[in-house]
Amino acid sequence: MTRRSTLGAEPGERGGIVGRVVRELEAILGPSAVRADPLSLRLYARDASMIQGTCSVVALPSNAVEVAACVTVARRHGLPVVPRGAGSGLAGGATPLGDAVVVATTRMRTIESVSVEDGVAWVEAGVLNLDLKEWLAPLGLTFAPDPASEACSTIGGNVATNAGGPRCLLRGVTRNHVRAVDIVLADGQIVRLGAEAADPDGYDLRALVVGSEGTLGIVTSACVALTPVATGVRVILAGFPSIEGAATGVSEIVATGVSASAIELMDRPVVQVIEAFAQAGYPLDAEAVVLIELDGPPGAVAEQSAIVEQVMTGHGAIGITVAEDADRRARLWKGRKSAQGAITRIAPDFYQYDCAVPRTRLVDAVIATRRIAAANGLTVVNVFHAGDGNLHPFIMFDRRQPGTLDRVLATAEGIAEACVRLGGVLSGEHGIGLEKRDLMRLMFSAEELELHRAVRMAFDPDGLSNPGKVLPELAAVAAPSERSTVDHAGSRS
């Protein structure tokens, strides 16, 4: 891989350049915050995606000024910079390429300020999503995005990928909850975009940063909006005789005017393995299980609950369970939340994919994923955020079988194509990263991609902020070398 690395340098010079970068970073950050040993370089050369990358040095700055210094040093030597939070991203946005300098924000873990009156908090990029939630809980407040990785993912990573989660159905994804960011641009400047007050006037540059996967700069702090902790919560779970019945039931519930905080759907193979793993009380004779969470004032919960039960019954629901107390709700959620861990019991490896379709096309999308997987000799199981049309097919495989990875990737790309054909998009909440970079052409014309690129260059004219991610290269050539370095999957907890 040679993309934009060590600009203008001959291969022989690279070692020298990297050595100088390491020494300069050590002088600024101290030796304990700079890593260039082989083990560290291997550890930081990948995230939770299936792609193996490479890097030349890892920096662990403690604050925004140090981040700016790292960026300045890398820039002086023409090395690209790859920001990294917990590395839990699934699309390869934090997978470094070439001689990249990885700048990890994991030491930046300060919750800088919380204002209950203003409903905002300033938090450093390395603060864990769940740590922030636990800090806020005694105040009766929360940070709404709840990605499955909330226990380990950072706020900076949530901002980079525009992270979602099951409860984003009602309360919105990360972009709906970020008021402002402090960002280190590729020229080393620290800039504040957005403000604590809502509804900015003029160009919403803050909104561009959320979901930009580090391609505009490194977010060092974010001002996030705080949401009151939900009250009056009720969870309703039901089994359905067919996945079509479950999905059309979900569509009808949404169309009837129910504003649920989460609507999750799991298909039969997942339910079987979840139940064996978590004993959550899911009906084993159902082809699909739907979990719906409602919250709010008593009238809203009672009326919507009645609609949900009525629609579910109309679609042949079996065994409707309603849980109001916290323990019973937690038990029903435990099944959904252990899906990923449970799937490891039925497949040596799995590849978790992410696409979104208009919610009335969910059934078509599920049928398509099964057909495409079968055509490639693979099995796919489905656990997804049905209420907002966000699919998460798990493609199961055994990497020891020769040629399997090619079939896995062909399945994934087939699913992406099918979703786009159904009016959907490449990613609902994981981002594009490297994983789907070369699929961007399925959604965007050359002119549209050129505009994306031009906007990216408004922030980073020299392309040193996480280059090679999100946007396909101008030369319209997929990078087969990256595709073939896929060597691992399914080890996420």
Next chain:
Amino acid sequence: MSLVQPASTAELATLIRGAARDRTRVLVVGGGTHGACPATEDGRRISLAGRLRSVVTYDPAELVVTVDAGLAVEELDATLAEHGQEWCADIVRGSTVGGSIAAGASSLRRRSIGPLRDSVLGLELVDGRGRLIRVGGRTVKNSTGLDLVRLMVGSRGTLGVITRAHLRVRPRPRSRAVVRAGGASLAAAIIAARQASVVAAAIADSSTVQLLLEGWPDDVAADAAMLVEHLGGELDARPGSFPQVRSWARWPAVAMLTVRPSAVETLLGRAGTRWATQLFGGHVWIGGDTVSELVPSCATATERGGHATLISEPGWPTWPAASAGNDTRIGERVKAAFDPDGAFPRLARWSPA
């Protein structure tokens, strides 16, 4: 000045390419209600309101509607109302969907239905080179590339002409009521409103507090009773438009400010009697006889991490005055990415010249 009404996106693109080539400007206006485009600008004024105004697709079960940008918000609302749904923009007579998005005009009911930018899923636009560009998509969830949709919201016709929009719509509230209280203090109103669970909008001025309740019938009734008990005043169980009193509409010049809620008091302290504020969210209106006398309030707002917009006499432009956290250097480059030849005006800022 003549108003050109292109009959198609292709015709619009030709107009824009011509302007880019001749170094003239295309000034797009919707209904002209949000003053998104400065009236002082020279150039060819175009409107989509006459001929590009269809509901393109609407599947109520999807809660998503695709419309041409020239569609009047009022007409869209009538279509959605047939299916018990609504979009989140306030209806201003004559305003268009494209204009509301270009002005970033969030509803007074923002607290319950969210800011306008959260409801725009995707857009089609013609950029400064006359290219048809699609941004975003039609799904509720989308994390695919840079969020150019939100960039367009509030960009006031300076980056491109919005031709079509994919909008997230929502169920209309089942029940509404308004509580209007004359004698309540601002502090008492805030405390009472915080205890209510279905307050969609709450506006106070120097003489009245008006609270709009929206939700399921039992919750609206319970909150209404609680608010009447705490604040006195009267209950209107069949309210028409909200608010019934728009004090700011009577002032010759208005500064529309958004600040942190904790900064509201400071702004009101200097405002005399011409003020109004939302009890939630830090939105403030301050009135004056001229725009110039409102500049200090705008400065206070932006110094405190807020945003300010100035509105002068009816028929005059609205200017974004200033906004904290807006990097003009990057903003200019973003503008150049969309419009390298300056076919559209620059993002106007009020200046006291």
